[in-house]
Amino acid sequence: MRKIPSTMSTQHPDNANLPPWVQGETIAGEDEVREVYFAFKDLGCEEQMWDWEGKDVDPHVLRKLFVTYSDFFRDHVLGKDVFITYRVPNPSVETAEKKLLMEALESIPRCYDVAQSFYGKKIYPPIFEVILPLTTSHLEILRLKSYYSKIIIGKEKIRLSDMDEVSVLDWVGDFQPKNVDVIPLIEDSDSLLNVDRILSEYIKMSKPTYLRVFLARSDPALNYGLIPAVLLVKIALSKIHRTSETHGIDIFPIIGTGSLPFRGHLTPENIDNFLEEYAGVRTVTIQSALKYDFEIDAAKEAVTKLNEKLKKRDVETIIDEEERLLNEIVTLFKMNYQQKIEKLAPIINCLASFVPNRRARKLHIGLFGYSRQLGRIQLPRAIHFAAAMYSLGIPPELVGVGAFAKLSEKHWDVIEKHYIHWKEDLSSAAAFLCFQNLNCLMEEELVKRVTAKFKLSMVIPQIMEDLATFEQITGIRLGPRKLTHRKHANLVNNILLSLSEGNEKEVRNYIIEAGKIRRSLG
Secondary structure, X not given: OOOOOOEEEOOOOOOOOOOOOOOOOOEOOHHHHHHHXXXXXXXXXXXXXXXXXXXXXXXXXXXXXXXXXXXXXXXXXXXXXXXXXXXXXXXXXXXXXXXXXHHHHHHHHHHHHHHHHHHOOOOOOOOOEEEEOOOOOHHHHHHHHHHHXXXXXXXXXXXXXXXXXXXXXXXXOOOOOOOOEEEEEEOOHHHHHOHHHHHHHHHHHHOOOEEEEEEOOHHHHHHHOHHHHXXXXXXXXXXXXXXXXXXXXXXXXXXOOOOOHHHOOOOOOOHHHHHHHOOOOOEEEEOHHHHHOOOHHHXXXXXXXXHHHHHHOOOOOOOXXXXXXXXXXXXXXXXXXXXXHHHHHHHHHHHHOOOOOOEOEOOOOEEEEOOXXXXXXXXXXXXXXXXXXXXXXXXXXXXXXXXXXXXXXXXXXXXXXXXXXXXXXXXHHHOOOOHHHHHHOOOHHHHHHHHOOOOOOXXXXXXXXXXXXXXXXXXXXXXXXXXXXXXXXXXXXXHHHHHHHOOHHHHHHHXXXXXXXXXXXX
């Protein structure tokens, strides 16, 4: 059995600070190659996601790593001790970038040849897994596997001319590895709730020896809110465990987690709670905020702890009656959250435009879907969304919390059992609530300049009512508790005032400084 990595470094642009080796404001090009070495050697990550989705990518990363850091990679064999895993576009969804999938898959045999030149004849395939985002069906997984085996590998047998017998294999050599494994990335609520069906159908048709499955955590939070996002992941983990037992196959869940509670709350300070909360997860993402917004020793200690302890935690299974109750809770919170976010969308999009792009990403708009009667609105991706909400002074974790008032005793029991640290997560976010901004948005001067402009006159009172209900029911104190929280509140208030004055440079600078205080842009 190959080594299953516990920590996967990623290129998610949630960092407020930049590493010292970066020139400019974005991590791109050669900087991302160096980042792989940093993640492996300095932090101790065991895997690096190499992202072909939504950004320009260097297809020669292996050659550059071997040339520049040869001593490290001779001692830490790529494909055996440390791993690089592609994330590729899903042609079913990302139509503008669909042919990048072919380019990514074409590069895998070339990477094998580079590794063979470096290590010698007997090597481990350096890249043998790809992550398929937005997976909703087992057929999407099978298509990718089939494309690789039939098109990439199958071309070996093609004769190049009727004039001779030379095949592609004779001309350029064989193509390795002969197969790639696909890691489905499950992101929407329907697919999370039906992950057992997706995996079961794939297992029946493909007969894998083991399986890794990636559960999104940020996009469900963006679309449905914090409480639904966590509960959907918990249901999915339970279903994955049952599927593993049913088919007698090891399935290793991955979860995509950022630093803020809204995106997973994976920080050095919260590491023990995180390990308990997401028991059953085998691999977690180490995103840019964790790498660059915390002291390196703290980040390294967190990675070491995850590498040691993730594999020792068993998932908490969910019985049918509990799942029914959890689905009711998801619906209650989702409806309350979406109603508020729809009304906040104009100012969210405005503030998100001032959030710096820490990676050289292409335009990628997140679609936020409601019921057909409410139509569809556009929002930024999860990181810029969370940054905009915190910059407004309303942490996104607190949107929709008025739904707590609608929970029955049975609902409370099942939340307490399956979202163990909900109170700690919400309490952490609540310290960054800026009452001063909420009050300013109701005052005459800012009503003219901001509230009316962004059509916030109805939603701000609704949010304030939700917050009052939430504080009364949960006992969680809202607003700053420490000096750092007060500094953050002052910066966030400055963001609103500068926005009202049209001072875009100040808005952007204050957004960055506030992100540094909370140790994550979004």
